[in-house]
Amino acid sequence: MKKWPVPNSYCNPISSSGSPGSFWENRIDRYHCGVDIYALPGSDVISIESGCVVRTEEFTSPSKVPYWNVTYNVLVETKRGLLCRYAELRDVAVNTGDRVKAGQLIGHVGLVLDTAKITETSPHYIRKIKENGSPSMLHFELWDTRVVDSDCYLGGNWFGSEKPQNLLDPTEYLESTLETGSF
Numbered sequence: 001m002k003k004w005p006v007p008n009s010y011c012n013p014i015s016s017s018g019s020p021g022s023f024w025e026n027r028i029d030r031y032h033c034g035v036d037i038y039a040l041p042g043s044d045v046i047s048i049e050s051g052c053v054v055r056t057e058e059f060t061s062p063s064k065v066p067y068w069n070v071t072y073n074v075l076v077e078t079k080r081g082l083l084c085r086y087a088e089l090r091d092v093a094v095n096t097g098d099r100v101k102a103g104q105l106i107g108h109v110g111l112v113l114d115t116a117k118i119t120e121t122s123p124h125y126i127r128k129i130k131e132n133g134s135p136s137m138l139h140f141e142l143w144d145t146r147v148v149d150s151d152c153y154l155g156g157n158w159f160g161s162e163k164p165q166n167l168l169d170p171t172e173y174l175e176s177t178l179e180t181g182s183f
């Protein structure tokens with residue numbers, strides 16, 4: 001049985017198409033590669049289904065972009081060959097090569113933006129998030145078979161108009177966890 005990845009997330013968990021935090025949301029200079037699930041910093045993030053941890057790595061850091069905090073991401077490959085990316089994590093509770101079960105803790109929600117370092121010269125989209133109180137969240141992506149590592153990809157967004165072919169809309173996948181009554 002699949003599990004909703006952030007048991008303590010806020011209500012109305014999945015943003016409808018086109019709204020903030022939804023898949024492939026047009027952010028003027030970038031497109032959103034996943035779905036954002038809002039929750040307080042430190043909230044548990046659990047694995048949606050069983051699988052194998054294929055990668056854990058740094059996701060954002062101030063060495064890449066000055067107004068970023070350090071966060072991490074975990075890639076879990078499911079039996080069907082889907083790759084789930086759990087990102088914007090404050091910390092990681094699993095290691096590469098681990099087998100995880102549905103519901104197993106894989107990390108905690110972090111906070112990407114260091115609002116004190118966002119200035120008038122920061123991108124429009126980033127300034128808007130600061131104005132909205134810079135909410136913390138799980139950034140969740142779903143890839144078919146493999147994750148594309150590209151210069152177009154940065155911090156969960158795609159800086160190009162053409163969507164990578166194997167990047168999937170995770171909305172239905174996430175909704176399927178709610179139907180089982182696990183939320």
Ligand SMILES: [Zn+2]
Pocket residue numbers: 021032034035036138139140156
């Ligand atoms: Zn996101």
